[in-house]
Amino acid sequence: MEYLHEPTAVATARPRFSWIADHDQTAYRLVVVAVADGGTAWDSGMVESAETALVAYAGASLGSDAAYIWTVLSRAADGSERFAESRFETALLDPVTWTTSWVTPRQRPTAIERWTLLDWIRGAQPEGGPTERLQPAQLLRQRFTAGDDVVRARLHATARGVYVPHLNGVVVGDQVLAPGSDSYRHRISVQAYDVTDLIHPGENVLSLALADGWWAGRIGITGSSAQYGDTISALWQLHLDHADGSRTVVASDADVVSATGPWVYADLFVGERYDRRLLDTGWTAVAFDDTSWTPVEAKPADPTVLVPFEGEPVRRVCTLAAASVAADPDGDGWIVDFGQVIAGRVRMTVRGLEAGTEVVIEHTEALAADGSWFVNILGINTEQTDVYVAAGPEEDTWEPTFTFHGFRYARLRGLREAPGADDVVAVVLASDLEQTGSFVTSDARLNRLHENVVWSQRGNFVSIPTDCPQRERAGWTGDIQVFAPAATNNAMIAPFLGRWLQNLRADQLADGRVPIVSPRSHFDEESAAAAQGIGAIVAAAGWGDAIAFVPWTLYQRYGDARVLEDAFPAILHWIDYQATSAYSGGDHFGDWLAPSTLEGKPFHEAIGIAPALTGALIAPMFQAKTLTIAAVIADVLGRPAEARDLASRAAAVRARFAAENVASDGGLPVELQGVYTLALAFDMVPNDRIPSAAARLAGLVEERGYRLDTGFLSVPYLLDVLWDHGYPELARRVLWQPAQPSWLYEVDHGATTIWENWDAVTPDGTTRATSLNHYAFGCVDDWLYRRVAGLTATAPGYRRAAIQPDLEAGVDVVSAHVTTPYGRLAVHWARSEDAPGAAQIRVEVPYGITAELAVAGRRIPLDSGISTHTFALPSAHPLLLGQSPSLGD
Numbered sequence: 011m012e013y014l015h016e017p018t019a020v021a022t023a024r025p026r027f028s029w030i031a032d033h034d035q036t037a038y039r040l041v042v043v044a045v046a047d048g049g050t051a052w053d054s055g056m057v058e059s060a061e062t063a064l065v066a067y068a069g070a071s072l073g074s075d076a077a078y079i080w081t082v083l084s085r086a087a088d089g090s091e092r093f094a095e096s097r098f099e100t101a102l103l104d105p106v107t108w109t110t111s112w113v114t115p116r117q118r119p120t121a122i123e124r125w126t127l128l129d130w131i132r133g134a135q136p137e138g139g140p141t142e143r144l145q146p147a148q149l150l151r152q153r154f155t156a157g158d159d160v161v162r163a164r165l166h167a168t169a170r171g172v173y174v175p176h177l178n179g180v181v182v183g184d185q186v187l188a189p190g191s192d193s194y195r196h197r198i199s200v201q202a203y204d205v206t207d208l209i210h211p212g213e214n215v216l217s218l219a220l221a222d223g224w225w226a227g228r229i230g231i232t233g234s235s236a237q238y239g240d241t242i243s244a245l246w247q248l249h250l251d252h253a254d255g256s257r258t259v260v261a262s263d264a265d266v267v268s269a270t271g272p273w274v275y276a277d278l279f280v281g282e283r284y285d286r287r288l289l290d291t292g293w294t295a296v297a298f299d300d301t302s303w304t305p306v307e308a309k310p311a312d313p314t315v316l317v318p319f320e321g322e323p324v325r326r327v328c329t330l331a332a333a334s335v336a337a338d339p340d341g342d343g344w345i346v347d348f349g350q351v352i353a354g355r356v357r358m359t360v361r362g363l364e365a366g367t368e369v370v371i372e373h374t375e376a377l378a379a380d381g382s383w384f385v386n387i388l389g390i391n392t393e394q395t396d397v398y399v400a401a402g403p404e405e406d407t408w409e410p411t412f413t414f415h416g417f418r419y420a421r422l423r424g425l426r427e428a429p430g431a432d433d434v435v436a437v438v439l440a441s442d443l444e445q446t447g448s449f450v451t452s453d454a455r456l457n458r459l460h461e462n463v464v465w466s467q468r469g470n471f472v473s474i475p476t477d478c479p480q481r482e483r484a485g486w487t488g489d490i491q492v493f494a495p496a497a498t499n500n501a502m503i504a505p506f507l508g509r510w511l512q513n514l515r516a517d518q519l520a521d522g523r524v525p526i527v528s529p530r531s532h533f534d535e536e537s538a539a540a541a542q543g544i545g546a547i548v549a550a551a552g553w554g555d556a557i558a559f560v561p562w563t564l565y566q567r568y569g570d571a572r573v574l575e576d577a578f579p580a581i582l583h584w585i586d587y588q589a590t591s592a593y594s595g596g597d598h599f600g601d602w603l604a605p606s607t608l609e610g611k612p613f614h615e616a617i618g619i620a621p622a623l624t625g626a627l628i629a630p631m632f633q634a635k636t637l638t639i640a641a642v643i644a645d646v647l648g649r650p651a652e653a654r655d656l657a658s659r660a661a662a663v664r665a666r667f668a669a670e671n672v673a674s675d676g677g678l679p680v681e682l683q684g685v686y687t688l689a690l691a692f693d694m695v696p697n698d699r700i701p702s703a704a705a706r707l708a709g710l711v712e713e714r715g716y717r718l719d720t721g722f723l724s725v726p727y728l729l730d731v732l733w734d735h736g737y738p739e740l741a742r743r744v745l746w747q748p749a750q751p752s753w754l755y756e757v758d759h760g761a762t763t764i765w766e767n768w769d770a771v772t773p774d775g776t777t778r779a780t781s782l783n784h785y786a787f788g789c790v791d792d793w794l795y796r797r798v799a800g801l802t803a804t805a806p807g808y809r810r811a812a813i814q815p816d817l818e819a820g821v822d823v824v825s826a827h828v829t830t831p832y833g834r835l836a837v838h839w840a841r842s843e844d845a846p847g848a849a850q851i852r853v854e855v856p857y858g859i860t861a862e863l864a865v866a867g868r869r870i871p872l873d874s875g876i877s878t879h880t881f882a883l884p885s886a887h888p889l890l891l892g893q894s895p896s897l898g899d
């Protein structure tokens with residue numbers, strides 16, 4: 011349901027059902043039954059249809075916070091039937107079901123620290139240590155009684171901060187950092203937890219630990235605090251359903267009491283300080299004496315900002331053992347290498363420590379070339395340091411609760427001995443998305459490149475799609491705009507990005523501008539208004555276009571037209587803004603970080619060159635492309651008149667661009683790979699000049715020795731543009747290029763994630779102070795799936811697919827799969843060892859997809875199921891493209 015398995019908080023009144031049919035379905039019947047009374051909410055009757063994905067509910071109104079069983083009967087052409095059953099529950103669908111109050115513990119508000127970009131560049135630092143500046147986490151308790159007839163109990167809770175709920179001494183659920191990041195001015199996600207088994211007849215206690223989180227903590231490039239508020243609070247409503255069908259509601263209110271506990275401070279960015287001596291053991295238990303705790307302040311909540319959380323929450327998705335532990339050559343600590351750059355935190359076990367001993371854990375993504383400690387992230391409030399204060403010699407295992415870091419290495423100080431390998435593990439945090447793809451070849455470097463992308467995706471899909479998990483953790487729109495297609499192969503991202511798109515649309519300005527970052531705070535607004543140059547940019551070409559590109563990508567890969575319906579008005583609004591002179595004449599990031607523009611100059615100077623050189627040129631390209639996307643969307647939504655109008659507006663932008671910028675020989679005003687790439691990818695070059703523009707691009711690629719000179723916006727298209735315009739061999743050479751800037755340079759220099767800058771580690775091994783975990787340039791992973799493995803959707807949602815492996819990709823074996831809405835689409839191809847010059851391709855096609863194998867000019871229709879095809883290649887290796895080898899079977 012809604013892309014999830016047995017969801018417990020469906021947030022829409024018309025949810026969609028999907029199932030995988032293991033036969034050729036010709037008809038289906040869906041039945042939905044309410045668990046409470048066994049009543050049938052919907053019976054679709056037998057529907058003659060092959061559809062198995064995203065079939066919308068069309069029954070009686072679904073109840074709020076209610077459980078349902080659904081069944082599907084799928085009938086094949088031969089009359090055989092299959093049957094399956096599943097369940098779902100709804101969230102608090104209707105805001106009026108909220109009767110609760112925000113409860114605010116008495117607290118010293120967190121210090122308001124506001125920094126500008128200039129402060130950041132100048133290396134400003136706040137005065138005073140975190141203990142003085144940051145506030146402690148709060149503990150909250152509420153007692154309530156329950157009868158012995160509770161058959162179902164659901165806790166709906168959220169916070170302005172981040173929180174961990176407990177019931178009767180037990181942690182509720184396995185989420186971390188709830189409620190997650192949202193554009194809190196407009197939306198705060200509510201979590202729904204099944205707590206039936208935790209309720210006892212008689213006295214119960216609900217307790218919460220609450221810290222600053224995204225609400226009051228330090229976030230964004232400047233690490234400014236209190237961007238949504240300086241005071242933390244929580245809210246909940248516990249629903250106890252009784253055997254007789256009645257419901258008792260326990261809501262957060264003035265009877266809640268609070269105190270501070272072991273978290274001296276807990277900040278998402280800075281880190282947390284946990285003093286075990288301050289832990290009141292048993293504070294989450296019923297028996298705990300809370301008479302000395304302070305009553306909270308309770309204020310009725312405005313239910314309109316409360317929205318059910320959609321998708322999968324952040325969880326501990328895996329742990330990594332230490333790959334090595336070594337004494338810090340420069341100090342008294344130990345450096346632990348976890349072997350992989352991640353977003354997460356360290357869990358450690360200590361013993362034999364004197365009470366009051368401080369163990370300090372610092373984090374970094376890279377060491378210096380000589381193995382000494384080096385911090386690759388500079389900035390304000392980016393300490394990424396956790397402090398544990400021991401209560402005594404007893405063995406104790408501790409992991410921070412309210413923070414996470416971007417790191418591969420941790421330095422531990424304060425321990426008398428080196429930590430044993432079992433005493434430290436890295437806990438990986440991420441939005442817990444279903445992994446849906448795989449890509450493995452006979453080439454270890456290519457495999458590592460793919461793995462690096464997967465790790466950067468994991469490390470940056472933490473509640474929202476971010477640029478990097480250590481420095482900013484900001485929802486930069488441009489970054490996900492370029493990365494979304496690649497992300498769809500690796501994980502089920504539809505609900506994750508669907509929720510983010512709701513934030514993005516909520517953040518859209520009244521004049522149509524789509525901000526460069528979402529969630530966006532008041533502070534972001536004020537700082538842009540006070541800044542100049544790049545810092546003053548509110549909306550930019552290629553960033554704001556995420557509002558169209560991301561839904562379009564989701565539609566392409568998942569076939570979900572509702573995504574387009576939801577997105578369309580906001581896209582039109584953005585398009586209107588793009589038609590203004592504020593857009594065409596405004597500042598843009600351009601082809602951000604285009605490599606040659608950064609060479610040989612100090613970074614802070616160089617960073618402005620690509621925007622200045624390419625911004626004005628790229629703006630109309632994105633305007634035209636977004637208009638075209640909008641035109642196609644209008645068509646899909648059955649609005650042909652609008653589609654025509656949008657298409658003609660797109661044509662006008664292109665005509666004007668060509669008249670102003672495309673010379674008769676196909677030349678463009680700026681001789682950069684990225685500019686040609688985008689112009690060709692977005693159809694900005696008149697037909698008669700395409701071959702010469704493409705030849706010019708090919709020339710630029712050759713001149714640079716097949717090294718990349720594409721920035722953020724153009725890099726997703728470079729290989730496709732070369733390929734599509736007759737330069738497949740060039741595309742392959744760029745992919746395999748080992749000299750920087752290139753993907754394999756990173757791999758060859760020990761990368762375990764995708765870097766923000768191609769030379770984050772210089773050829774002599776020096777690590778620069780830049781992010782090692784930025785997924786944007788990892789968009790090439792989509793090419794690996796589509797072109798190297800050859801798994802390509804040729805109609806939305808893979809209704810039609812082509813398997814078109816590049817047998818000349820430069821590898822001998824490729825195995826890959828994606829999970830389409832209809833099931834697994836897989837390919838395994840290998841150049842045969844026994845028969846040189848032959849290749850075997852095994853494909854797996856699910857029912858519901860019309861697929862073909864497209865190799866070397868041949869198109870072979872594929873049946874559902876697994877089949878193997880052998881191609882005899884010309885004896886002279888490599889196989890020449892366009893030749894038609896004979897089909898073996």
Ligand code: BGC
Pocket residue numbers: 231477478482486488489599602784
């Ligand atoms: C971020 C990006 C972002 C860019 C915008 C950087 O600081 O890390 O990835 O897109 O700014 O210019």
